[in-house]
Amino acid sequence: MDQFRALRYFSKVAETGSFTKAAGVFGVPPSSLSRRVADLENSLGATLLKRSTREVKLTEVGQRYYTQVLDILNQLEQSNEAVRSYQAKPMGHLHISSMVGFGERILLPLLDEFSQLYPEIVLDVSLSDELSALSRDDVDLAIRGGYAPNERVLAIKLMGNQFIPVAAPSYLAEMGKPVHAIELKQHKGLYFRTPNGPTPWLSYINAQWQDVSAPQVAVSNNGNWLGDMAAKGKGILMVPRWATAHHLESGKLVELVLEPQVQINQNNDMAVYLLYQKQRYLVPKVKAAVDFLVARVKC
Amino acid sequence: MDQFRALRYFSKVAETGSFTKAAGVFGVPPSSLSRRVADLENSLGATLLKRSTREVKLTEVGQRYYTQVLDILNQLEQSNEAVRSYQAKPMGHLHISSMVGFGERILLPLLDEFSQLYPEIVLDVSLSDELSALSRDDVDLAIRGGYAPNERVLAIKLMGNQFIPVAAPSYLAEMGKPVHAIELKQHKGLYFRTPNGPTPWLSYINAQWQDVSAPQVAVSNNGNWLGDMAAKGKGILMVPRWATAHHLESGKLVELVLEPQVQINQNNDMAVYLLYQKQRYLVPKVKAAVDFLVARVKC
DNA sequence: ATCTTTATTGTCATAAAGACAATAATAAGT
DNA sequence: ACTTATTATTGTCTTTATGACAATAAAGAT
Structure with missing residues (x-):
């Protein structure tokens, strides 16, 4: 048979x-x-x-x-x-799925260069914070803030994803610069909405995790807008360092140093991972993209 | 290739x-x-x-x-x-659909033991007096009163389902003990509501089927409640022998012996059938349940 | 009850895989 | 360097398995 x-x-x-x-x-x-x-x-x-x-x-x-x-x-x-496709050159459709923030700030700017390097690869990029199933599907590469879903998927840590509190100088001038985490509760908060809801602010105070979230001024799943709001002095924002680097450099936002540290997750080993099926590394277009991204992004 | x-x-x-x-x-x-x-x-x-x-x-x-x-x-x-392995040992979900009365009185008490015998079988029991189509629904086993429905379904007669008239001693003391079927018309009746409506009382008098139903005091699809009503002396009830065994034993109800016999159906070969679909390859979970039920229930 | 749709079965035609002998190629032994 | 032995491949025929098409049977829908 x-x-x-x-x-x-x-x-x-x-x-x-x-x-x-x-x-x-x-x-x-x-x-x-x-x-x-x-x-x-x-x-x-x-x-x-x-x-x-x-x-x-x-x-x-x-x-x-x-x-x-x-x-x-x-x-x-x-x-x-x-x-x-082993001996063919990198070509065909390459479907990349990425977190929105990382996609806008880091990925898309890099892809121009990638396209020039591999003109025969047609890029198909989806930005979304929903976690799409990499396994059975049409996604060749995924960039996510979490861990590998199963053993057939390989995860490469691209960069840290530690969230830091930032605010505009004007905001701090008006509202005062918080020093202890607990003071945040008297401030104004800007929040990311993840698929699991807005991310709370947590701090490990007196051997206990406490929610030190400030009252919500705005909630969005759009990082750019939240960043702009923060730059306008509307409130304090917890944001990945890489997502706000330009605002920090220009001085529109400054990092708040709080005691004790404030995080959005009890484990602070958050990171941005590049995920792909390990058996697909042989496919030239996948290999090309993985190698390229690792070379350019990995710290 | x-x-x-x-x-x-x-x-x-x-x-x-x-x-x-x-x-x-x-x-x-x-x-x-x-x-x-x-x-x-x-x-x-x-x-x-x-x-x-x-x-x-x-x-x-x-x-x-x-x-x-x-x-x-x-x-x-x-x-x-x-x-x-699935074909070798009983395991998986077993969906049983049973008449309410039989389910409550006979089936459910037995299933504890069955579960212990076959811990890898997950039971899913539905009690309903609607006759669900065994074929199109995902029912592995069905227990129904009536006759064997059609070819493709295997039917095993579990027990008789003859309905007998019963009443409380107190009721009989007050209303008198009927001897001839026709007298029932002067009594009070408690009725099952089947999906086809309340079941009439029939008797074969003078070479003819006659409806000897008493005026309705109560109608319900809940056998327990009707049984309790009867035990309280509210009226006469036609009920399967197995469903009222406990009341007969305790003396709360007594069987009425009428001449000629009263039935709820012209053919008196009613029975409780265990139904399951004939499959090319016997499924162990079904066989286990059929064997178990036949061993425990069949008279 | 009749009609329609759909899966199955029977029968023949076709395509794929196996069997066996013959051939080609290459490493080991002399 | 030459021979030998081993092993993969190729040619040809046989066997087996799959596809095609018509006919049948069954079950839901009208």
Whole structure:
């Protein structure tokens, strides 16, 4: 039995819920699929699909098997793709998904140069703070603030992602410069909205984590706007150092040194990670992009 | 091309470093492996193996590919094994749908023991008197009163479902004990509401079926409540023997012996059936439950 | 109850893989 | 340097597996 074919047939039938539709995809008569799937079920000694004339549904085992088979077929396809493109030069679509802030400040400015280096690569960049599934999908490279989701994905730490409190000199002149973390509660706060809600300000005071968030003046998922608000003296903002470097240099914002430290997360080992499937490093376009980004960004 | 076969051949050749040895493992001539591996290389457009007469070595891509392929083949084998294991021992979700009365009185008390017997089965029990279509719903087992519905479903008669008239001694003391069925019309009736409406009382009098229903005092689809009403002397109730056994034993209700017999249906071969779908490959969890229930419940 | 859609089965045609012998290539032994 | 032995590959035929197409059966929808 051609197991590979049987698995593709089976998973397509499961996906479409119909032998006829799936047969259409492969350009063969439904009877072929029926026979191959029956062979497969026979070899496993289990019923994978509940058939009726109107719909085809997965059984319980079928559902489990389907999930795994889909994953296996995907991996195989990726491995094949990697080998096929092995000796070709970097080309084709490269889908990069990045956090918005990092994308705007760091990634996009670099990509011009990358495009010139590899003119045959068509860039497709998505900026979003939602964490997209790297695994089964169409994303070649992802840049995220968290850790690797599974062992098939490789994570390279690009840079630290420590959030620091900043404010405009004018704001500090008016409201006073806070020294102890607890004083923040009397200030005005500008907040990032992550997919999990606005990020609180935390500080480790008297052997305990305390929320020292100031009253909200503005909340947004747009870092630029929050930065501008802060520069206008509207409040204090917790922001990654790399995202506000230009404001710090120009003097529009200054870093607040607080005692004890204020963070937005109990573990302060936040970092920006470059994620990709390790089996895809063989694909020239992926390798080119990974190498390029690591060379340019990594501290 | 049977890609999995090609992959198995390829990886065995890579592992043994020889077409001849690998061929021995599969019990086919080396020429077959040579052809399949060549096909594979052809389809990938890359050379995976460096051949010489003395040894076969992996190329650089070949090495990468080999590692990934090995992983994929392992996963597939595991998935297949998982299915076989599922077919070998009772496990997974078991969805049982039962009539309310039977479920409460008989089924649920038994299921604790069943759970202990088969800890890997997760029970999902729905109690309802609607007759859910066994085929289209995701019900593994159904318990219903009535007759065996159709071909594709296997039905096992668990117990009789004959309805008998019962009343409280206090009620009989007050209202008199009916002897002939026709007298019931002068009594008070408690009625089940089935999905088809309240069940009438029927009796075969003078070679004719007659409705001998008493005026309705209460109608409900809740057997417990009707039983309690009857025990309080509110009226006469037609109820399955198994559902009122406890009241009969405690003497709170007594069975009425009427001439001629009173039934709720013209055919008196009502029974409680255990229904499950006939499958090509027997699912252990279903078999376990069927066997268990038959052993415990069947008279 | 009838119709329509859909999966399955039967039968034949076609394509793919295996078997076996022959050949070519290369490293080892002399 | 020459021979030998081992091993992969190629040619040809046979066997097996898959596809094609028509016919049948079953289940939901009208």
